[in-house]
Amino acid sequence: MKQASPIYGLMAEFDDPTKIVAAARRAHEAGYRKLDAYSPFPIEELWEAIDFRKSKLPLIVLIGGIVGCIGGFALCSWVSATAYPMNVGGRPLYSWPAFIPITFECTILVAGFAAVFGMLALNGLPEPYHPVFNVPGFDQATRNRFFLCIESRDPKFDLKATREFLEGLDAVQVNDVEF
Amino acid sequence: MQDDSKSVSPDQTISPPSVLGKGLTFASVTDKISTIALTRRTPIWWFVGAGISFSLAMLLFYTIGYLVLTGIGIWGNNIPVGWAWDIINFVWWIGIGHAGTLISAILLLLRQKWRTSINRFAEAMTLFAVASAGLFPLLHTGRPWLAYWMFPVPNTMGLWPQFRSPLIWDVFAISTYASISALFWFVGLIPDLATLRDKSKNQAAKIIYGMLAMGWRGSARHWHRYETTTLLLAGLATPLVISVHTIVSFDFAVGIVPGWHATIFPPYFVAGAIYAGFAMVLLLGIPLRKLYGLEDFITMRHLRNMSKIMLATGLIVAYGYMMETFTAWYSANTFEEFMIKNRFFGPYAPQYWTLIFCNVLAPQLLWIKRFRQSIAAIFVVSLIVSVGMWLERFIIIVVSLHRDFLPSSWGMYQQTKWDWSMFLGTIGLFLSLMFLFVRFLPMISIFEIRGILPQAEVKEGAE
Numbered sequence: 001m002k003q004a005s006p007i008y009g010l011m012a013e014f015d016d017p018t019k020i021v022a023a024a025r026r027a028h029e030a031g032y033r034k035l036d037a038y039s040p041f042p043i044e045e046l047w048e049a050i051d052f053r054k055s056k057l058p059l060i061v062l063i064g065g066i067v068g069c070i071g072g073f074a075l076c077s078w079v080s081a082t083a084y085p086m087n088v089g090g091r092p093l094y095s096w097p098a099f100i101p102i103t104f105e106c107t108i109l110v111a112g113f114a115a116v117f118g119m120l121a122l123n124g125l126p127e128p129y130h131p132v133f134n135v136p137g138f139d140q141a142t143r144n145r146f147f148l149c150i151e152s153r154d155p156k157f158d159l160k161a162t163r164e165f166l167e168g169l170d171a172v173q174v175n176d177v178e179f
Numbered sequence: 180m181q182d183d184s185k186s187v188s189p190d191q192t193i194s195p196p197s198v199l200g201k202g203l204t205f206a207s208v209t210d211k212i213s214t215i216a217l218t219r220r221t222p223i224w225w226f227v228g229a230g231i232s233f234s235l236a237m238l239l240f241y242t243i244g245y246l247v248l249t250g251i252g253i254w255g256n257n258i259p260v261g262w263a264w265d266i267i268n269f270v271w272w273i274g275i276g277h278a279g280t281l282i283s284a285i286l287l288l289l290r291q292k293w294r295t296s297i298n299r300f301a302e303a304m305t306l307f308a309v310a311s312a313g314l315f316p317l318l319h320t321g322r323p324w325l326a327y328w329m330f331p332v333p334n335t336m337g338l339w340p341q342f343r344s345p346l347i348w349d350v351f352a353i354s355t356y357a358s359i360s361a362l363f364w365f366v367g368l369i370p371d372l373a374t375l376r377d378k379s380k381n382q383a384a385k386i387i388y389g390m391l392a393m394g395w396r397g398s399a400r401h402w403h404r405y406e407t408t409t410l411l412l413a414g415l416a417t418p419l420v421i422s423v424h425t426i427v428s429f430d431f432a433v434g435i436v437p438g439w440h441a442t443i444f445p446p447y448f449v450a451g452a453i454y455a456g457f458a459m460v461l462l463l464g465i466p467l468r469k470l471y472g473l474e475d476f477i478t479m480r481h482l483r484n485m486s487k488i489m490l491a492t493g494l495i496v497a498y499g500y501m502m503e504t505f506t507a508w509y510s511a512n513t514f515e516e517f518m519i520k521n522r523f524f525g526p527y528a529p530q531y532w533t534l535i536f537c538n539v540l541a542p543q544l545l546w547i548k549r550f551r552q553s554i555a556a557i558f559v560v561s562l563i564v565s566v567g568m569w570l571e572r573f574i575i576i577v578v579s580l581h582r583d584f585l586p587s588s589w590g591m592y593q594q595t596k597w598d599w600s601m602f603l604g605t606i607g608l609f610l611s612l613m614f615l616f617v618r619f620l621p622m623i624s625i626f627e628i629r630g631i632l633p634q635a636e637v638k639e640g641a642e
Contacts, residue, residue: 018638024399040205040374041630042402045637052400057407061415075331076342084339098343101426105351108419112359112412116366119408123401126393133396139377141397142370144205144629 005152008131008179009034010162011138012148012171017043020146023169024049027150030165034154038132038147057118064114065107072106073099134178149177198293198631200475205629209374212625215471217379221618224470229614235607242600243318251321253597260580260592265315267572268602270427271455272312272609273353274448274568276360277420278456279305283363284416287409293484295627296476300467300617301460302364307612308459309357311605316349318601345429352426359419363412366405369395370626424449431575437518438579441506447499454492454538455568457485458561465558467617476623479552486545486557489564493542496571500539514584526591527578530570537567 014020017039024037028050037046047053076099080086085093120126132138132149141147148169150162166174246253256263279301286294317323329350331340340347372392379385395401428448431439461482468477507515522531541563550556582589616622629635 017635021637037399038397039399039402040209040397041370041626041635042406043399043635043637044406047399047403050399052403055404055407057404058411061411079331079339080342084337086341088343095343101345101348101422101429102342102351104422105348105355105419108415108422109355109358112362112415115408115411115415116362119366119404120393122404123398125395125401126390128389128394130394130396138396142374142377142395143209 005157005159006179007152007159008177009149009151009154009157010159010166010174011132011135011177012166012169012174013137014146014148014170015144015172017046017146019170020148021045021049023148023166023171026169027148027165031156032150032154032162034151034157036149036151038138038141038149040142040144040146055122057115057122060118061111061115064118065111068110069103069107071110072103075106076102131177131179135175137173137175145172198296198478198480199628200478203475203628203632204634205632208628208632209378209625211473212476212621212623212628213371213374213378215617216375216619216621217381217384222470225614225618229611229618232607232610232614235603236611237607238600239314239604239608242597242604243314246318246597246601247323251319253595254601255592255594255598257590257592259583259588259590260577262319262576262580263592264594264598264602265319266430267569267576268605269312269315269319270572270576271569272308272315272605273427274424274452274455275459275565276305276308276312276356276456277424277449277452278460279303279308280356280360280363280416280420281453281456282460283367284413284420287413288417292631293481295631296478296481296623297460297464297485298627299364299367299624300463300613300622302360302367303613303616303620303622304456304459304463305360306357306364307609307616309353309360310612311609313353313357314605314608315601345426345433348426349430352423356419356423359412359416363416366408366412367624368620369393370397370405371621371624373397374625375621421449424452436579436583437512437514438503438522438575441503443499443502443506447496447502450492450495450499451568451571454489454496455565457489457492458564458568461485461489461557461561462565463613465554465561467622471617471622473623476628479554482554482557483551486551486560489561490542490545493538493564497539500535517582518579521582522574522578525578525582527574527581531574531578534567534570534574537563538571541567 012023014023020037020039021043024035024046027035035050037050039046073096077094077096080095080099081093087093132147135147137145138147148166148171150157150166152159156162163174251265254263254265256265279298282294282301283298283305286298317326320326328334328338329340329347340350369392372388373395376385376388376392379388425445425448428444432441432444434440464477464485465482468474504519507519510516522528542560544550544556544560550560577592581592
């Protein structure tokens with residue numbers, strides 16, 4: 001077991017999307033796994049470079065949709081046939097075709113909530129404090145700069161070697177990420 | 180039609196012409212859009228416009244106060260015209276909202292990159308239009324404090340909603356639509372709120388934008404889930420928006436009144452909604468791009484594309500009018516035939532022919548390239564279409580109700596000043612919210628614009 005590192009990790013700054021993707025690929029190839037990249041807009045190649053392809057999100061949304069669908073239909077059926085049966089000209093109480101619009105709306109509603117809150121939960125947001133915000137110039141990560149962070153909890157992390165590795169990646173600068 | 184609106188496919192080898200102005204960079208895009216909310220001096224016209232809108236919104240609140248104290252008798256609604264301006268305005272506003280969802284969801288699924296410049300304010304327009312729309316049926320109940328009876332809330336009366344009624348379907352459709360639109364809009368804002376947080380110098384602004392951005396830091400893992408969410412929400416919102424106006428049309432089509440009881444209503448309502456909505460997007464977008472100097476983002480190509488969509492949906496609506504007339508004749512039903520004759524030659528014939536002028540004739544100008552390239556022409560046509568779509572609902576609702584099956588129950592409808600104040604008031608509410616939105620939030624999606632810049636492309640051989 002490695003001793004707890006005094007810093008969160010090392011952060012390299014780039015000024016071009018092609019460079020950050022190349023750097024992320026090289027870092028991944030070099031065996032680093034506890035790493036993350038930060039960019040001002042979504043770059044598909046970037047999450048592929050750090051080998052992050054699968055997400056539980058579609059499954060969560062599917063479950064949300066199924067819950068909404070069954071829940072909406074059950075609500076309409078139970079209310080109309082059991083809880084508040086209303087005889088309208090002798091028509092059947094369990095008139096299922098009339099329940100479809102609300103079933104559909106409930107499906108979309110619950111699936112949509114599952115998508116948004118599922119995304120926030122998986123991303124760990126809201127998270128007001130995070131060590132990466134301590135890096136000088138990180139406020140440009142939402143403007144025009146791209147960052148690659150190798151975290152100190154990576155088994156391959158070594159303050160000196162990792163810094164040298166990052167400096168060899170065509171980075172603008174490399175900084176410590178303090179806790 | 181021109182081929183400049185062709186879909187931009189990602190696997191095209193020759194890169195398509197950019198939808199944006201030339202020479203933009205990540206930094207310049209970010210600064211140009213974010214300074215509107217952060218540092219630029221609020222222009223004087225903003226105060227004038229917001230002041231007028233806010234005064235109209237006050238008129239709305241005054242009307243609502245008087246309405247709640249007195250009752251809906253202050254409106255012109257009567258028997259037989261039990262639904263009038265309240266429902267006309269409700270359908271008009273809901274329809275306007277639909278263009279926002281179309282732009283943000285359907286055009287996203289179709290990979291139309293030009294939508295990026297207009298989706299943010301179009302979505303805001305959706306939210307504010309739905310808020311204005313919702314007021315009308317709520318107040319039309321007469322006792323808005325009992326509106327929760329429409330929701331399935333367990334209560335001591337043992338009372339439950341009637342789930343077979345299109346009006347209850349409508350409650351579910353509109354509230355789902357409002358919720359999903361709000362979520363979609365807010366999720367889209369998160370990365371841009373983070374930009375505002377990082378760029379603002381003012382401590383209070385930093386804290387407020389920071390709390391709203393929830394600690395967004397642009398991590399690749401986050402972006403991956405974020406993109407999945409956007410795509411899934413778009414997939415969910417697409418059938419939703421179609422279902423909403425379909426269900427609104429059921430409010431009429433499920434009834435037996437001649438002029439309402441028609442199977443063409445759902446598609447014809449959905450097309451009409453998009454038609455009116457694009458007209459409103461143009462009415463808002465044209466002054467915004469001019470006043471804030473956003474011509475690099477909302478280009479002529481956007482205006483042209485939108486006027487083409489308006490033309491196309493306008494033709495669908497014209498087809499709807501034609502089929503209503505044809506069906507009345509083909510059905511050989513006396514009441515249906517009378518309904519059409521009454522529209523053509525009855526007491527409300529001037530409104531009907533104005534509607535035909537506004538919705539069928541005027542937009543045909545957009546076939547001509549010269550008019551599609553003239554901002555003034557597009558603006559005027561959009562204005563005419565907005566009036567036309569309002570008149571369409573007037574014809575459907577008032578003209579159908581005022582002469583139904585029994586001549587003994589015929590009547591006439593006359594609006595009151597309270598109908599006017601309510602309608603103008605919601606326009607005020609809508610514009611007030613719009614003014615606040617363009618002042619405090621980025622009206623164009625900054626991160627999406629960064630993503631469609633040519634330099635955002637990752638070059639081959641990034642080893």
